[in-house]
Amino acid sequence: MQELLNTGLDKIVTDTPILNNAFELSDSEKINQIEHHFAEIMQILGLDLSDDSLNGTPKRVAKMFVKETFSGLNPDNKPEISLFENKYGYKKMLIEKDITLYSNCEHHFVPIIGKVHVAYIPDKQVIGLSKINRLVQYYAKRPQVQERLTVQISEALKEILQHDDVAVVIEADHLCVASRGITDTNSKTVTVSYSGQFENEAVKQEFLSHIQKKS
Ligand SMILES: Nc1nc2c(ncn2[C@@H]2O[C@H](COP(=O)(O)OP(=O)(O)OP(=O)(O)O)[C@@H](O)[C@H]2O)c(=O)[nH]1
Numbered sequence: 377m378q379e380l381l382n383t384g385l386d387k388i389v390t391d392t393p394i395l396n397n398a399f400e401l402s403d404s405e406k407i408n409q410i411e412h413h414f415a416e417i418m419q420i421l422g423l424d425l426s427d428d429s430l431n432g433t434p435k436r437v438a439k440m441f442v443k444e445t446f447s448g449l450n451p452d453n454k455p456e457i458s459l460f461e462n463k464y465g466y467k468k469m470l471i472e473k474d475i476t477l478y479s480n481c482e483h484h485f486v487p488i489i490g491k492v493h494v495a496y497i498p499d500k501q502v503i504g505l506s507k508i509n510r511l512v513q514y515y516a517k518r519p520q521v522q523e524r525l526t527v528q529i530s531e532a533l534k535e536i537l538q539h540d541d542v543a544v545v546i547e548a549d550h551l552c553v554a555s556r557g558i559t560d561t562n563s564k565t566v567t568v569s570y571s572g573q574f575e576n577e578a579v580k581q582e583f584l585s586h587i588q589k590k591s
């Protein structure tokens with residue numbers, strides 16, 4: 377966070393911008409409304425909704441948006457996190473690497489596909505491993521920019537662990553860059569967040585050497 381706080385920006389915004397009234401609709405109301413509007417988009421594109429292959433698409437897309445692709449917009453879907461006492465006295469870094477990332481770019485609503493590497497140095501508690509993957513998935517299942525996703529994962533872990541010794545690296549392909557627009561299929565986007573002990577060069581390098589190793 378420190379690098380960001382020193383940028384001179386007046387306000388750091390790490391939360392996804394969500395309207396206050398977003399929670400007035402139930403999931404099924406959202407699905408019904410999106411179905412209606414997506415059918416209109418398809419009709420404007422000239423698609424024949426009476427075709428048996430296209431007929432169910434508006435409902436299918438609406439369900440997918442609400443229950444899958446953008447499920448992380450609903451705070452009810454935030455994962456429960458299991459913490460365990462660090463009885464083992466393990467005080468070295470723990471790295472959960474190559475976490476599968478499927479997100480969507482908030483500018484074009486097309487996929488961001490990549491890997492997330494997360495590390496922390498346990499203090500009094502350790503976190504259930506799968507909960508790190510679940511946390512990544514929760515924030516990924518929103519319209520995103522990679523910078524915000526990186527900060528959100530880091531901030532959430534720091535809050536859960538009650539300390540700052542957390543690192544997050546994301547390497548991803550943005551299909552808005554690869555499949556349209558500039559159509560560059562080679563470039564990757566890498567974002568990093570190093571906090572607490574990970575700001576120390578030796579600790580950072582140890583973490584980087586682990587995530588660079590092919591497993
Ligand atoms: N910083 C940032 N930019 C992103 C991310 N995902 C997509 N973008 C960029 O968002 C920008 C949107 O720019 P615009 O000029 O409004 O959109 P556009 O006309 O579709 O731009 P092109 O993609 O260049 O065709 C593009 O440069 C995208 O590459 C992200 O995670 N972070």
Ligand SMILES: [Zn+2]
Nearest residue numbers: 481483484552
């Ligand atoms: Zn995009």
